[in-house]
Amino acid sequence: MTKNSHIVSIESTGDYALLDSGNGEKLERFGDIVLSRPDPQALWGKRLPVSDWKKAGGSFSREESGGKWSLKSHVLAKWLVSFGGLKFWIRPTAFKHTGLFPEQAANWEWLRKIIEAGVGKVPQDIEVLNLFGYTGGATLACAQAGAKVVHIDSSKAAVTWARENAEASGLKEAPIRWIVEDARAFVEREIKRGRKYDGIIMDPPAFGHGPTSELWRIEEHFLPLVQNCLTLLSDTPLFFLINGYSAGYSAVAYENILLDLKAKHGGEIEIGEITIEESGSRGTGKEKGRESQARLLPAGIFARWSLR
Numbered sequence: 001m002t003k004n005s006h007i008v009s010i011e012s013t014g015d016y017a018l019l020d021s022g023n024g025e026k027l028e029r030f031g032d033i034v035l036s037r038p039d040p041q042a043l044w045g046k047r048l049p050v051s052d053w054k055k056a057g058g059s060f061s062r063e064e065s066g067g068k069w070s071l072k073s074h075v076l077a078k079w080l081v082s083f084g085g086l087k088f089w090i091r092p093t094a095f096k097h098t099g100l101f102p103e104q105a106a107n108w109e110w111l112r113k114i115i116e117a118g119v120g121k122v123p124q125d126i127e128v129l130n131l132f133g134y135t136g137g138a139t140l141a142c143a144q145a146g147a148k149v150v151h152i153d154s155s156k157a158a159v160t161w162a163r164e165n166a167e168a169s170g171l172k173e174a175p176i177r178w179i180v181e182d183a184r185a186f187v188e189r190e191i192k193r194g195r196k197y198d199g200i201i202m203d204p205p206a207f208g209h210g211p212t213s214e215l216w217r218i219e220e221h222f223l224p225l226v227q228n229c230l231t232l233l234s235d236t237p238l239f240f241l242i243n244g245y246s247a248g249y250s251a252v253a254y255e256n257i258l259l260d261l262k263a264k265h266g267g268e269i270e271i272g273e274i275t276i277e278e279s280g281s282r283g284t285g286k287e288k289g290r291e292s293q294a295r296l297l298p299a300g301i302f303a304r305w306s307l308r
Contacts, residue, residue, distance in 0.1 A: 004270040005251065008106040009296055012279035015081040016102050019279060020053070021297050022046035030090045030098060031081040033057045037096045041298045047278075060096045067096055080168055084108050086140050087168040089161065099135045099161060103274040103299035107241060108141035111201070114239050114306055115145035118198070125175075129190075129232065131183040131202040131225075136162030138201050138241075143174040147199070150177045152186050154210045182210030184221060187228045196234040202226075203243035226257055237265060238307055245300040254303030267307040274300045 012018065019034065020027040021042040028035055036053055037060040046053070058071040069092045078091045084105040090098050118126050126147040130139045133151040135158060142149050143166075153159050159178050166172055179186065183202075204225070208216040226242070233240070240261060242254045251271040258269050275296035 006272045008274045009277045011277050016083050017279040018276045020048040088165050111141050112145040115147045118238050119146040126198045128199040129197040134158050136165050148175040152179050156180045182214040198234050199239040200229050201241045241304040251301040258305045269305045271303045
């Protein structure tokens with residue numbers, strides 16, 4: 001594996017904490033609200049007592065028809081939290097998501113540093129394409145750092161949510177184009193238009209549909225999409241970031257995709273796992289005088305190239 005392979009760990013902050021995990025579940029705090037939901041990566045046992053889990057303001061349970069949240073009366077339909085230098089509206093959804101993906105904070109910081117270093121050093125504005133942008137964390141981080149961003153998602157509801165996060169983060173007037181469209185169709189049109197981008201971000205799902213029922217299967221459509229995206233890069237690109245969670249691929253597979261980009265432009269490829277550290281997992285060992293090792297919950301993989 002590449003020398004630049006590492007595990008990135010996200011720690012708790014004022015408005016977010018991973019309190020416990022295990023037995024296929026995780027217990028998290030978003031602002032003042034604690035939620036429990038399934039997580040297949042949590043193969044170990046829980047550390048907190050059952051009584052702590054029962055105090056959660058909401059829990060997600062899977063059913064044959066899908067899944068649903070059970071929320072206590074004090075939990076609002078949505079609430080605002082601060083995280084990673086941005087603000088996000090939290091909404092428990094039917095897909096168990098809340099709209100905040102805290103593990104991505106490491107990528108947001110990486111994007112900010114690259115863009116801030118590039119502003120003023122290139123003759124034109126830095127332009128970024130964010131595909132499968134969902135609730136906008138990466139989009140907002142790039143705009144915050146001074147880039148122009150095109151945010152693409154096939155869900156109108158997700159794009160509306162991202163725009164609300166932008167407004168809450170003080171970025172309502174930032175140079176962001178919000179577009180509800182199929183990622184593959186948009187990229188193909190951008191190629192015909194002769195458009196170029198200095199940075200590209202993508203976080204493709206394993207399976208999904210476009211706004212007009214276009215089918216997405218990562219095993220069929222991912223590589224052609226990446227190849228098309230590579231043709232959209234400017235002559236002096238700054239970065240290319242690929243995230244993955246549910247598809248089951250290795251970060252090494254994503255690294256291999258980016259090798260041609262490195263061969264053409266130089267630069268550096270980093271790959272690895274993104275994890276979230278349990279806030280209460282240190283110092284909970286049963287043996288007297290012995291501190292337990294902090295537990296890390298796997299939350300995805302990444303491969304990212306930068307010109308450096």
